[in-house]
Each structure stands twice: as C-alpha cells, then as structure tokens.
Amino acid sequence: MSGRVLVGVKRVIDYAVKIRVKPDHTGVVTDGVKHSMNPFCEIAVEEAVKLKEKKLIKEVVAVSCGPQQSQETIRTALAMGADRGIHVEVSGKDYDSLGPLQVSKILAALAKKEEAQLIILGKQAIDDDCNQTGQMTAALLDWPQGTFASEVSLEAEKIKVVREIDGGLETIKINTPAVLTADLRLNTPRYATLPNIMKAKKKKIANVKPADLGVDLTSRLEVLRVDEPPQREAGVKVETVEDLVAKLKDTGKI
Amino acid sequence: MLLRKVSQSSALCGIILRIPPVLSGSPRQAGVVVAVSNARLYASQAAQAVLEKPAAVGSDAATKVEKKAAAAAESKSFAVNMFKGQIATAQVFPFPKALNDEQEQFLRELVGPVSKFFEEVNDPAKNDSLEKVEDHTMEGLKEMGAFGLQVPADLGGLGLSNTQYARLVEIVGAHDLGVGITLGAHQSIGFKGILLFGNKAQKEKYLPKLASGEHIAAFCLTEPASGSDAASIKTTAVLSPCGKFYTMNGSKIWISNGGIAEIFTVFAKTPMKDPKTGETTDKITAFIVERSFGGVTSGPPEKKMGIKASNTAEVYFDDVRVPADCVLGEVGGGFKVAMNILNNGRFGMAAALSGTMKSVIIKAVDHAANRTQFGNKIHTYGAIQEKIARMTMLQYVTESMAYMISGNMDSGAAEFQIEAAISKIFASEAAWTVADESIQVMGGMGFMKDPGVERVMRDLRIFRIFEGTNDILRLFVALNGFQNAGNHLKSLQKALKNPIGNAGLIAGEITKRAKRKAGLSTGLTLQGSIHPELAQSGDLTVKAIEQFGEVIEKLLIKHGKKIIDEQFVLKRVADCAIDLYAMVVVLSRASRSLGQGHPSAQHEKMLCDTWCVEAYDRVVRDVKLLQSAQSKQLFNNMRSISAAVVENRGVVSPHPLGF
Numbered sequence: 001m002s003g004r005v006l007v008g009v010k011r012v013i014d015y016a017v018k019i020r021v022k023p024d025h026t027g028v029v030t031d032g033v034k035h036s037m038n039p040f041c042e043i044a045v046e047e048a049v050k051l052k053e054k055k056l057i058k059e060v061v062a063v064s065c066g067p068q069q070s071q072e073t074i075r076t077a078l079a080m081g082a083d084r085g086i087h088v089e090v091s092g093k094d095y096d097s098l099g100p101l102q103v104s105k106i107l108a109a110l111a112k113k114e115e116a117q118l119i120i121l122g123k124q125a126i127d128d129d130c131n132q133t134g135q136m137t138a139a140l141l142d143w144p145q146g147t148f149a150s151e152v153s154l155e156a157e158k159i160k161v162v163r164e165i166d167g168g169l170e171t172i173k174i175n176t177p178a179v180l181t182a183d184l185r186l187n188t189p190r191y192a193t194l195p196n197i198m199k200a201k202k203k204k205i206a207n208v209k210p211a212d213l214g215v216d217l218t219s220r221l222e223v224l225r226v227d228e229p230p231q232r233e234a235g236v237k238v239e240t241v242e243d244l245v246a247k248l249k250d251t252g253k254i
Numbered sequence: 255m256l257l258r259k260v261s262q263s264s265a266l267c268g269i270i271l272r273i274p275p276v277l278s279g280s281p282r283q284a285g286v287v288v289a290v291s292n293a294r295l296y297a298s299q300a301a302q303a304v305l306e307k308p309a310a311v312g313s314d315a316a317t318k319v320e321k322k323a324a325a326a327a328e329s330k331s332f333a334v335n336m337f338k339g340q341i342a343t344a345q346v347f348p349f350p351k352a353l354n355d356e357q358e359q360f361l362r363e364l365v366g367p368v369s370k371f372f373e374e375v376n377d378p379a380k381n382d383s384l385e386k387v388e389d390h391t392m393e394g395l396k397e398m399g400a401f402g403l404q405v406p407a408d409l410g411g412l413g414l415s416n417t418q419y420a421r422l423v424e425i426v427g428a429h430d431l432g433v434g435i436t437l438g439a440h441q442s443i444g445f446k447g448i449l450l451f452g453n454k455a456q457k458e459k460y461l462p463k464l465a466s467g468e469h470i471a472a473f474c475l476t477e478p479a480s481g482s483d484a485a486s487i488k489t490t491a492v493l494s495p496c497g498k499f500y501t502m503n504g505s506k507i508w509i510s511n512g513g514i515a516e517i518f519t520v521f522a523k524t525p526m527k528d529p530k531t532g533e534t535t536d537k538i539t540a541f542i543v544e545r546s547f548g549g550v551t552s553g554p555p556e557k558k559m560g561i562k563a564s565n566t567a568e569v570y571f572d573d574v575r576v577p578a579d580c581v582l583g584e585v586g587g588g589f590k591v592a593m594n595i596l597n598n599g600r601f602g603m604a605a606a607l608s609g610t611m612k613s614v615i616i617k618a619v620d621h622a623a624n625r626t627q628f629g630n631k632i633h634t635y636g637a638i639q640e641k642i643a644r645m646t647m648l649q650y651v652t653e654s655m656a657y658m659i660s661g662n663m664d665s666g667a668a669e670f671q672i673e674a675a676i677s678k679i680f681a682s683e684a685a686w687t688v689a690d691e692s693i694q695v696m697g698g699m700g701f702m703k704d705p706g707v708e709r710v711m712r713d714l715r716i717f718r719i720f721e722g723t724n725d726i727l728r729l730f731v732a733l734n735g736f737q738n739a740g741n742h743l744k745s746l747q748k749a750l751k752n753p754i755g756n757a758g759l760i761a762g763e764i765t766k767r768a769k770r771k772a773g774l775s776t777g778l779t780l781q782g783s784i785h786p787e788l789a790q791s792g793d794l795t796v797k798a799i800e801q802f803g804e805v806i807e808k809l810l811i812k813h814g815k816k817i818i819d820e821q822f823v824l825k826r827v828a829d830c831a832i833d834l835y836a837m838v839v840v841l842s843r844a845s846r847s848l849g850q851g852h853p854s855a856q857h858e859k860m861l862c863d864t865w866c867v868e869a870y871d872r873v874v875r876d877v878k879l880l881q882s883a884q885s886k887q888l889f890n891n892m893r894s895i896s897a898a899v900v901e902n903r904g905v906v907s908p909h910p911l912g913f
Contacts, residue, residue: 191397
C-alpha cells in the first residue's frame with residue numbers, strides 16, 4: 001500500500017507543568033505556560049515516519065487545529081520527519097470550545113480532500129483525556145478503526161493491529177483506508193535533531209479555515225465550572241475492626 | 255619645551271605642571287604604549303596580549319602611537335572608555351536585542367529538544383563515575399547536531415549566531431559541565447581557528463566532518479613549561495627546504511579532547527627570517543594538524559578533580575609532517591590567532607555558567623523551602639535569605655553579561671575583549687561561590703553525592719584556571735585599560751602642543767579636572783539611558799566611574815610604563831573594572847525589564863539596586879586604597895612575607911610551642 005498518511009498533532013500543556021485552575025474557574029491557566037506536542041501524538045508521528053522510512057507509505061502530512069502557536073507543534077512533527085503540514089486555524093471562543101466532535105469532522109473533511117489512505121492519531125490528549133477523536137473520525141468516514149495500537153503492520157491491502165485492551169492484547173486485521181490511534185508502547189519517538197529542525201524550516205505548512213472545509217464548529221457541550229481535585233486528606237490508623245466501624249459511623253460514612 | 259610654552263596661561267599652569275616629564279617630550283618616552291617595542295622583555299601573556307593588539311609590534315612606534323591614540327579615542331567599548339572616566343553607552347544601553355524574529359523563532363524550536371535530551375538521555379552522574387561521556391550519549395549528541403552549532407549551514411552545521419549558541423550552551427551548562435567542556439573544547443576553541451582564520455579550502459575540507467562530530471577537535475597550546483606564559487612555548491615547526499611542509503616536534507599537556515581528537519589546532523614556534531635585518535627569530539604559528547599525518551600520539555586520560563567526563567590528555571608530536579597549506583592564518587601570526595580564538599569563545603563560558611548557577615540555585619531553594627529546623631522552614635531565616643539573595647544577584651549579573659556580550663558580538667562590535675575577559679573572571683568566580691553557598695544551604699545533604707551539587711562544585715573549579723587564569727585575565731583587563739587611558743593622555747599631550755587648534759579639547763579637560771578637584775560631578779550622567787526608577791543606582795555608577803577614571807589617571811602619571819609590574823595595583827584596578835561593568839550591565843537589563851513592564855521588573859530593580867550599592871562600596875574602597883600611602887606599605891609587606899616563606903620553602907614563624 002502506498003499513499004498518504006494524515007497524522008493529527010495536538011498542542012497541549014507540557015506534561016511536566018504543574019496545572020493551576022484560573023481564578024474564575026472557567027478553565028486552567030495557559031498564558032505563559034510551557035506547551036508541547038501531546039505525547040501520544042508524538043508516538044503517532046513516529047509511527048507514520050517509520051512507515052515512510054520502510055517505504056510502505058509515500059507522504060506524511062501533519063495536521064493541527066488551533067491558534068497561531070499550533071504551528072510550532074506542526075514544526076516539531078516536520079522536524080521528526082513529516083513531509084508537510086496543515087494548520088487549521090481555530091482561535092478565540094471557537095478554540096475554547098473545540099473538542100473531539102469538531103476535530104473529527106475537520107479530520108474527516110481533510111482526509112477526503114487529501115485522499116489519505118491512513119489516519120494515525122494519539123489515543124487521547126493529556127489535557128482533556130477524551131479518547132474520542134479517533135473513534136469519531138472513523139465513524140464519520142465509515143472507515144475501520146484500530147485503536148490503542150501497540151503494534152501495527154501493513155500487509156497487502158490490510159493492516160494488522162495489536163490492541164491493548166483491559167484483558168490483555170487483541171490482534172485484529174482491518175481494511176484500508178483506516179484510522180489508527182497510538183498507545184504508549186507502539187514505539188519510542190525519536191528526538192528531533194537540530195539539523196532536522198533546520199531542514200523543517202523549508203517544509204510547507206498550509207493554512208486552512210474550518211469554514212473552507214465546510215465544518216461547523218458549534219459545540220454541543222458547555223463547561224460550567226473547573227475546579228481543582230479535592231485536597232487529599234491525611235489518613236487515620238486504627239488498631240481493631242471495632243475501631244474502624246466506630247470511626248466510619250462517626251464520620252457518617254455508614 | 256612644551257611645558258614652558260603653555261605655562262604662559264596661568265589657568266593652565268597649575269594643572270599642566272602636574273603632568274611629570276615622563277609623559278612630555280618625544281613620543282618615544284611616553285607611557286605604556288612605548289613598551290610595544292620592548293615586547294620581548296615582558297614574559298607575561300597579559301602584557302604580550304596587550305602589546306600585540308590591535309596593531310602588531312611596530313617598527314615605527316611614533317606613527318603607530320598616533321594611530322592607536324586616534325583609534326582608542328573612538329572606541330565604542332564601555333570598558334575602554336570607563337578607564338578614561340568616560341561613559342560610552344553605545345554597546346551597553348539599551349540592552350542589545352540580537353535576534354531578529356526568524357532567529358528567535360528558530361532558537362525557540364531548538365531549546366526544547368536540547369533540554370529534553372539533557373534531561374532524559376544524558377546521565378551526568380554516570381559520565382562522572384565512568385570518567386567518560388557514555389557512548390550512546392555521544393552518538394545522540396552527534397545526531398542532534400550539537401558538534402557544529404556555529405559551523406555555517408552550507409558546510410553541515412547549524413550556523414547559529416553567538417546569542418543562539420549562548421542560549422543552547424546555557425542548557426548544557428545547567429545539566430553537565432563535563433559534556434559542556436567536551437563540546438566546548440571541540441567547537442568553541444578546538445576548530446574555532448578554522449572558522450575565524452581558515453581559508454576557503456581549509457573550511458571546506460575540515461568543517462563538514464567536524465560539524466557532524468565524525469572528527470573531534472582539540473586546541474593545543476599549553477606545554478609542561480608554558481601555561482600562562484603562552485609566548486614561551488617550545489614546540490617547533492620547521493619549514494622544509496622545498497617549502498612544502500613543516501616538521502613538527504614537541505609535546506602539549508592538559509589538552510581537552512586530546513585523547514579522542516582527530517583534528518588539532520596546534521601552536522608551534524617557526525623560525526622566521528626578518529627581511530630587513532636578516533636575523534632569524536622564532537615566532538608562533540598556528541597549524542591544523544591531523545592525527546592521520548602520522549607521528550601524533552596521545553597519552554592516557556588524566557585523573558582530575560572535576561569535569562571527569564571530559565577527556566584530558568597529553569599530545570605528542572614526533573617529526574610530524576604538516577603540509578604548508580595547513581598553516582592557519584599568517585605564518586608568525588599564531589599568537590594573535592590564539593588570543594582571538596580564546597577571546598571569541600569567552601562569552602560561551604559566562605552563558606554556560608549562568609545556566610549552571612540557575613540549576614544549582616533551584617536545588618538550594620528547594621531544600622530551603624522544605625527543610626524545617628527550630629520549628630520553621632529555614633528559608634525564613636536571615637542567614638539563609640542572604641545566601642539565596644546573593645546567589646540570585648550573582649546569577650543575574652552573569653546572565654546579563656553573557657547576553658550583553660553575545661549581543662554586542664552579533665551586532666558587529668569590533669572591541670569586546672576587555673568585557674569578555676571580565677565576564678569570564680566574573681562568571682567563573684560567581685559560579686564557584688554560588689555552588690559553594692548552595693552546598694552550605696543544603697547542609698550535610700549538599701556534601702552527599704546524590705543531589706549532584708558536589709559534582710558541580712568539583713566541575714567548576716577548573717573554570718577559574720583554564721582559558722586564561724583569572725589572575726592573568728585581571729592583569730589583562732587592567733593593562734588593556736591602562737594602555738587605552740595612556741593613549742588618551744598621550745593624545746591630550748599632543749593637543750597641548752597645539753593649544754590654539756585644540757582649545758576646545760584642552761578647555762574641556764581643564765574644566766573636568768577643576769571640577770574633580772572641587773569635588774563636583776564632571777557632568778557625566780546616565781540619565782536618558784536608564785529607566786528613571788533606577789536613577790539612584792545610576793548616580794552611584796556614575797560617581798564610581800568618575801572616581802575610577804581619576805585614580806587611573808593618577809596611577810598612570812605616578813608609575814608610567816612601570817605600571818606593568820605593579821600587580822597588587824593591577825589586581826585591584828581590575829576588580830573595580832569588573833564591578834563597574836557589572837553595575838552597568840544590570841542597570842541596562844533592569845531598565846529594559848522596567849521599560850517593558852515585565853511582571854518581574856520590580857524584582858529585577860531590587861537585584862539591580864542591591865548590587866549597585868554593594869559594588870559602589872567596593873569600588874570606592876579600592877579606589878581609596880589605591881591612593882593611600884598605607885597601600886604601598888601593605889603591598890611591600892606582602893612582598894616580603896612571600897619572599898621569606900618561599901625562601902624557607904614553608905611557613906617561617908616558629909611553632910607556638912617552640913617545637
């Protein structure tokens with residue numbers, strides 16, 4: 001199978017940053033906070049670039065939906081080996097309410113426009129933990145999906161995917177075109193080397209608006225309030241079962 | 255003759271007579287500059303460096319003197335002018351913005367991967383205990399492109415400007431100085447000569463493999479008998495009768511990357527015939543030497559106190575045939591090549607060490623914020639607060655110096671050697687102090703291996719020694735400053751020969767001196783250059799510069815060219831120069847932050863103000879000491895004490911117990 005792979009990359013708050021809730025409780029603080037590519041998206045890019053290096057696919061296109069800064073994330077993908085990028089510009093209120101439903105509509109439209117044979121995404125983003133975009137995209141396109149992939153191999157016109165599921169590992173074979181979502185053990189993403197970052201400067205990033213793709217960005221969700229998780233309180237040690245029961249009664253738990 | 259003519263004016267009289275005969279009369283006798291023709295007499299690298307730059311050792315001292323005087327009068331360097339008691343703001347205000355948008359964008363993209371590599375792949379503790387950079391780390395660094403950061407892109411490098419290089423080297427310094435030296439010895443000095451002085455053929459031949467890290471480079475200057483006295487090296491390179499190659503013999507010690515390098519920049523003495531006199535003298539020439547030439551061997555890795563991961567070895571040259579086209583720069587111009595290479599790379603040290611200090615401060619503060627003693631977190635105690643504050647100021651000054659100098663270099667400044675030397679002295683000593691105090695804040699924990707600060711401390715010790723010991727560099731700063739101030743006085747003296755034509759200059763100088771004598775400000779000001787909120791610190795700085803300029807002039811007049819031997823004086827002069835540059839640098843940086851309305855601007859203002867108050871006190875104290883009658887006695891005492899202890903090969907005083 002030779003063809004084009006679309007890889008979605010999301011710009012998220014860096015995993016090492018301590019998250020703080022905004023004083024007005026409408027979200028978390030993002031201003032001046034370090035952002036980077038979602039780790040699962042890195043794994044997705046790595047997989048796509050590996051397929052290209054094995055000459056199993058021809059072109060890797062990195063896509064990101066978001067404000068101006070999303071271009072940095074696309075550049076990282078280019079530095080890792082993607083051939084070109086598409087930046088779908090979404091900013092302001094639209095960006096605040098951007099979720100899996102909207103993104104999957106965008107990806108579906110792009111996949112058709114770019115005549116992609118494969119879409120690889122991270123299994124979920126570390127900021128919203130939705131784990132929905134891959135599945136929704138496949139549904140919108142009516143394509144098969146191989147989610148939580150820890151191993152991917154292309155065989156003739158089919159793809160063999162080993163999936164990490166609760167009970168263990170499940171191996172499936174699906175037709176192409178398809179949507180895959182990358183899980184942690186799929187691969188170890190390469191470090192973007194400085195010469196590659198320099199070469200990436202010459203690669204193109206196209207600018208697209210959601211309206212151009214005929215996508216409606218209205219959200220069906222409204223965030224009411226964002227709070228920190230409750231402070232974890234100290235535990236209490238008890239000597240006997242009787243004590244335990246008594247304490248539980250005291251605090252009104254039973 | 256000159257004095258008599260001019261003393262007809264009573265106004266000039268009192269002032270002019272204070273210039274003793276030493277500085278009047280023919281140029282041949284005047285000041286420090288004349289020492290240029292007596293270069294052979296002064297073995298110290300500092301003097302040599304001062305005397306051989308910028309115009310070479312001249313035969314026509316008179317014209318050279320005038321040209322230098324003119325050049326010095328137009329220098330944009332703040333440090334040069336400070337010695338004349340003048341404030342040249344061009345290179346220091348505003349704080350340089352050395353990156354255009356594209357360069358800044360590119361740099362931002364580089365910082366992430368480099369930091370990530372050092373956080374996740376490089377293991378400094380492992381490197382230290384293995385006394386070598388782990389193989390997979392070396393490979394990763396090569397792939398990353400870390401070995402050719404400043405090599406032009408068309409020759410396989412990243413073509414980074416000095417400021418971009420500084421930002422990346424800061425990351426390396428924050429994590430692993432052993433790796434930092436491996437990279438620095440390779441590109442900051444190892445093959446920098448090829449970048450600065452190489453011809454097209456040499457660049458195309460060597461740079462690509464050096465940039466990829468396939469070949470490692472090393473800088474070979476030091477010998478067993480020649481450290482600071484670099485001009486006394488004994489390695490020889492004799493031209494063959496056919497003129498096609500040189501035969502090199504000699505040995506170099508303590509060469510970083512010596513055991514792993516393929517390409518060496520070697521400094522050797524080449525016999526040269528003076529076309530005018532027919533005499534043959536030995537002059538230093540720089541060569542590119544490949545290990546594959548044959549005859550090049552290296553010794554085992556030295557066992558060191560710190561930067562253990564960096565390979566340090568002896569390198570021997572036995573009848574090595576070096577092709578004539580491997581000469582780097584001009585034959586006989588090797589000393590200049592060496593000094594330029596070192597000068598060019600110095601800002602990198604300040605940048606790296608500012609990163610080191612930042613990471614060590616994080617560890618100290620983390621401890622102080624969590625450790626409870628006597629019922630409180632220890633950061634609530636004054637003793638700890640002072641330590642943390644001082645560490646922060648030292649880091650702030652170092653960082654400001656590093657990026658000011660790299661910014662100046664990128665903007666095309668031609669003169670920055672005094673500032674670069676100051677930054678090296680300051681950064682290395684500040685980092686040592688910061689690491690030391692961090693360990694102190696951490697208490698017993700700081701002494702333990704795991705937290706890693708003891709390793710940083712061991713790594714830092716060498717920074718005060720190599721690349722020009724701080725002691726030599728202090729002499730360099732002071733002598734360079736004196737030379738320029740001396741030229742200024744010379745040009746003033748020349749102006750006096752034609753008082754009508756130079757009435758303005760003379761009148762200005764007289765007014766300045768009269769005001770000084772009366773204790774009034776000479777009109778120097780930083781107003782307009784700095785943010786109004788920093789006016790007080792600006793005033794302190796201006797006062798300090800005025801007093802400094804005055805004492806420099808007095809010392810020059812008192813000692814003349816013999817100032818070269820007054821090392822007790824030179825050290826203190828250098829310390830003042832360092833403090834003054836530091837004051838100006840933080841004024842510039844804090845002004846910028848205040849002007850930009852940064853959230854941290856008030857904090858920076860505090861750093862700046864606190865630093866300036868203490869720096870001012872130090873400068874005033876030193877200036878006073880330099881003019882006191884007591885200082886001469888003190889210096890003489892120390893001289894005698896030293897002589898006695900040296901003669902006795904140990905302390906002289908008998909034991910208190912009598913045995």
